[in-house]
Amino acid sequence: xxxxxxxxxxGALAGLLVALGACQSGPGAGTEQQAAAPPAAAxxxxxxxRVRHPAWATTASIYQINVRxxxxxxxxxxxxxxxxxxxxxxxGIVWLMPINPIGRSHxxxxxxxxxxxxxxxxxxxxxxxxxxxxxxxxxxxxxxxxVILDWVANHTAWDSNLTTEHxxxxxxxxxxxxxxxxxxxxxxxxLDYRQPALRRYxxxxxxxxxxxxxxxxxxxxxxxxxxxxxxxxxxxxxxxxKPVFMLAEWDELFPPTFIxxxxxxxxxxxxxxxxxxxxxxxxxxxxDSVDRGQKPTAExxxxxxxxxxxxxxxxxxxTFTSTHDINAWDGxxxxxxxxxxxxxxxxxxxxxxxxxxxxxxEAAMKKRLRFFDKDTIPWNGYPLQGFYTTLLQLKKRxxxxxxxxATSAFRLLxxxxxxxxxxxxxxxxxxxxxxxxxxxxxxFRLPALPAAPGHYYAPLFSGPPSPRPRNAGLPITLPPHGxxxxxxxxxx
Numbered sequence: 008x009x010x011x012x013x014x015x016x017x018g019a020l021a022g023l024l025v026a027l028g029a030c031q032s033g034p035g036a037g038t039e040q041q042a043a044a045p046p047a048a049a050x051x052x053x054x055x056x057r058v059r060h061p062a063w064a065t066t067a068s069i070y071q072i073n074v075r076x077x078x079x080x081x082x083x084x085x086x087x088x089x090x091x092x093x094x095x096x097x098x099g100i101v102w103l104m105p106i107n108p109i110g111r112s113h114x115x116x117x118x119x120x121x122x123x124x125x126x127x128x129x130x131x132x133x134x135x136x137x138x139x140x141x142x143x144x145x146x147x148x149x150x151x152x153x154v155i156l157d158w159v160a161n162h163t164a165w166d167s168n169l170t171t172e173h174x175x176x177x178x179x180x181x182x183x184x185x186x187x188x189x190x191x192x193x194x195x196x197x198l199d200y201r202q203p204a205l206r207r208y209x210x211x212x213x214x215x216x217x218x219x220x221x222x223x224x225x226x227x228x229x230x231x232x233x234x235x236x237x238x239x240x241x242x243x244x245x246x247x248x249k250p251v252f253m254l255a256e257w258d259e260l261f262p263p264t265f266i267x268x269x270x271x272x273x274x275x276x277x278x279x280x281x282x283x284x285x286x287x288x289x290x291x292x293x294x295d296s297v298d299r300g301q302k303p304t305a306e307x308x309x310x311x312x313x314x315x316x317x318x319x320x321x322x323x324x325x326t327f328t329s330t331h332d333i334n335a336w337d338g339x340x341x342x343x344x345x346x347x348x349x350x351x352x353x354x355x356x357x358x359x360x361x362x363x364x365x366x367x368x369e370a371a372m373k374k375r376l377r378f379f380d381k382d383t384i385p386w387n388g389y390p391l392q393g394f395y396t397t398l399l400q401l402k403k404r405x406x407x408x409x410x411x412x413a414t415s416a417f418r419l420l421x422x423x424x425x426x427x428x429x430x431x432x433x434x435x436x437x438x439x440x441x442x443x444x445x446x447x448x449x450x451f452r453l454p455a456l457p458a459a460p461g462h463y464y465a466p467l468f469s470g471p472p473s474p475r476p477r478n479a480g481l482p483i484t485l486p487p488h489g490x491x492x493x494x495x496x497x498x499x
Contacts, residue, residue, distance in 0.1 A: 050319075051316070051317060051318055051319045052319070053319035053320075053321075053413075055276070055279050056278060056279050056318075056319060056321075056322055057279060057280055058242075058253075058278065058279070058280060058281070058282065058283055059246070059250070060252075060283050060410070060411045061153075061223075061250035061251065061252055062250070063099070063153060063250075064099070064100070064153075064252050064283060064361075064410060064411070065409050065410050065411060065412070066099060066402070066403045066404070066409060066410070067099025067100045067153070067252075067361065067403075067410065068097065068098055068099050068100070068356075068361065068362045068363070068364065068399050068402050068403070069098075069099070069100045069101075069102055069155075069254070069325065069361060069362070069363040069364070070093055070096075070098040070100070070101050070102065070363070070364050070366070071102045071104070071330065071331065071363060071364070071365045071366055072086055072101060072102065072103050072104065072366050073104045073121075073331055073366055073376065074086055074103060074104060074106065074134050075118065075121075075133065075134065075381065076366070076376050076381070076382055076383055076384055077089070077366055077383075077384060078383065078384075079383050081133065081134065081381065081383075082133075082134055082135045082139065083106075083134055083135040083139040083140050083142070083143040084135055084139050084142070084143075086143065087142065087143045087146050090143075090146055090147055090150055090152060091150060092389075092392075093152065094150040094151060094152055095396070096369070096392060096395060096396045096399050096400075097396060097398075097399030097400040097402065097403045098152060098364070098399060099152065099153065099403065100152070100153045100154075100155055100223070100252060101147055101152055101153070101154045101155070102154075102155050102156075102157065102226050102254070102363075103154060103155070103156050103157060104121050104157045104331060105121040105122055105124060105156075105157045105158075105159055105228075106121075106130055106131055106134055106140060106156065106157075107121075107124045107125065107126055107127060107129060107130070107131055107159075108124075108125040108126045108129050108130075108131050108132070109121060109123055109124070109125060109131060109164065110123040110124070110125045110163075110164020110165055110166050110167065110194065110195070111125075111164075111166055112164065112165035112166040113164075113165045113193055113194040113195075114194060114379075115194050115379045116377070116378070116379020116380045117379065117380045117381070118133070118379055118380055118381060119194065119379060120194060120195075120378065120379060121157070122157075122159050122195070122228060123163075123164040123194045123195050124159050124163050124164055124167065125163070125164045125166060125167050125168065126167065126168050127163075127169075127208075127209070127212045128212055128215055137219070137220070140220050141219075141220050141221065144220050144221045144222060145221065148221065153223035153224070153252065154221075154222055154223055155222065155223055155224040155225055155226055155252055155254065156216060156220075156222050156224075156225055156226070157225070157226045157228060158213060158225040158226065158227050158228065159228045160198070160209055160227060160228070160230075160233050160237075161188060161197070161198060161228060161229050161232045161233050162187070162188050162192070162195040162196055162197050162198055163195060163196060163198060164194070164195060164196075165185065165194070165195070165196055167196075169208075170185065170196075173204065173205070173208075175199075175202065176198055176199055176202050176204070176205040176208075177196055177197060177198060177199055178197045178198070178199045185197075188232065200233060200234050200237055206237050206240070209237070209241070210237075210240060210241045210244050213225060213241055213244075213245060214244055214245060214248060217245055217248050217249065217251065218248060223249070223251060223252060224245070224251035224252035224253050224254070224283075225251070225253055225254070226254040226256065227253065227254065227255050227256060227282075228256050229256055229257070230255035230256055230257045230277060230282070230285070231255070231257035231259075231263075231272075231275050231277065235275050235276055235277055235281060238253075238255075238277065238280075238281035238282065239280040239281045241281070242280060242281045242282075243280075252283050253281060253282045253283050253284075254282065254283065254284050254285070254325060255277045255278075255281070255282040255284070255285040255286070256285075256286055257275065257277060257285045257286060258285055258286050258287065258288035258289055258324075259273050259274065259275055259277070259278075259285065259317060260273065260288075260289045260313060260314065260317060261288060261289045261292075273317075278318065278322055283323075283361075283411075284323055284324055284325045284360075284361050285324055285325065286324065286325050286327075287324035287325055287326045287327075287360055289310065289313075290310055290314075290324070290326060290358070290360075291326075291327060291328070291333075291355075293306055293307065293310050294328070294351055294354060294355065295343055295344070297427075297444065298343075298344050298345075298347045298351060298444060303424065304424065304425060304426065304427050304444070307419065307427060308419050311417075311419070319413070320413035320414075321411050321412060321413030322411075323359065323360045323361050323410050323411060324360045324361070325360060325361045325362075325363050326355045326356070326358050326360040326361065326362050326363065327355055327362065327363040327364075327365065328340045328344070328348070328351050328352050328355045328368075329365040329368055330363070330365050331365065331376070331378070333365075334365060334367075334372075334375055334376055335375055335376060335377070335378045336375075338375055339372060339373050339374060339375060340352070340368070341371075341373045342373070342375075346446075346487075346488040347442075347444050347488055349391075349394065349488075349490060350442035350443065350444055350488055350489070350490040351442070351444075352368075352394075352395075352398070353398065353440060353442055353490045353492065354427060354440070354442055356395075356398040356399070356402065357398065357401075357402070357408065357431070357438065357440045357492065358429075359417050359431065360410075361410050362398070362399075362402060364395060364399070366384060367384040367386075368391065368395065369389050369390075369391045369392045369394075369395050370384060370385060370386045370387050370389055370390065370391065371387070371390045371391050372384060372385065397467055397468065397492075398492075401438065401467060401492065401494070405436065405438055405494065406433045406434075406436045407431045407432050407433040407436050407437055407438050408431060408438060409433070412433070414433070415431060415432065415433045416430075416431070416432045416433070417429065417430070417431050417432075418430050418432075420439070420441075420451070420454055421451070422441070422449070422451040423449045423450070423451065424445075425443065425444045425445035425449065426441065426442065426443050426444065426445070426449045426451060426485070427440075427441070427442050427444070428440065428441040428442075428451055430454055435457055435459065435462070435495070435497055436495060436497075437494075437495040438492060438493070438494055438495070439453060439454065439464065439492070439493040439495075440490075440491075440492050441483065441485060441490065441491055441492075442485070442489070442490040443485035443486065443487065443488060443489045443490070444488065445487060445488075446487045446488065447487055448484050448485065448486055448487060448489075449484070449485050450482055450483065450484045450485075451482075451483055451485075452481065452482055452483065453481050453483060453493065456495065459497065461497060462495060462496065462497050463495075463496055464481075464493035464494070464495060464496070465493060465494050465496050466491055466492070466493050467491070467492040467493070467494060468490070468491055468492060469491070
């Protein structure tokens, strides 16, 4: 789906422009919306959140692969050769964009959208065979990686096999014809989840892929447009096969523009029984807005308070600076963020949540990948692979950065305007992050360390560790558009 996001200057957490549209649709006009208010309750009911996260997901970051753009060949076999590289970077979960045959009717571009599914239980021959997919997953597993598949439950291609086999599974317009779920999504047609047989088929299809290809879960397209009880039932059936990771493309904090504000339900409860994470779309939009100077960095505190009012400790959202939608419709991070592309990457990767890296970001890719046509990523020797490896490996090993940990602490730290600094702590283990989003040097001080001898902060990106046992309060100067991450080190 398409998700361009922008903030206007003015009111706190207001004036959000969130244009959610189909992955199939391409750019279209958005409608300004006010931020959705979180629930009135000051403390969310932690007992309602009952998802059993797989143990392997507690240290995981996500890496998204657009198979047909990932290599010149655009196949599973060619992409598989990159898996050892991703494993060395510190990736935990590989997310494959949809791998099903693509609709020909109403197709956009030469290749069409991967989100226009013609057959839910087949592999797009352009990408390879079922055996090739199985080999990809097997290799990933041997490397300690997990693989999730993009699942498009809300709609199908116009020429899907289901249109002839089960035409009653679709909603209809006033004339009785198939219809797109949203006017702009003209290459797909809407499924009707009032049909019990459709629900059984879709759940059985997800189970089929877990059993047949060994997949470890799903990223679910426009999950909030599909009834939550369907996702709850599907998660339960998948868990009978193996522990899975489920990611919902949705954000309960802000409404999409393709439905009216009255229709938007901020309490879809997707994270209670069905999903391990949803998108942090509102955070992404805020970070972009902060970079443009349309919002002060102090708004991050208001965002964090809103997220915590919505969710109890231990509930995480997925954080990012780019996705297939953002890159295609809003532009690369260099087009949107300019000199702050890397500082904002540091924020997104280490902010509380599950970080996601879009393919091509480690190549410092500055172009928009075409969505409906072949457009290979220019890798150029992976100039940012070391940068992202530092962040992902820290995420993987540091106890203060664990996913789903209700006992770890997060606090924003004081600093000058146009800077963001925060600490994440688990007992005596901590990480401090600071970024300067301005064009001038900015100074701040490291926070106080625990009262224990031998503790100090070690910078991750440059400079030797300080030999001082007590360097709390040490003044730090960040260069323009600079960033630094410090790890608290204790004596051994």
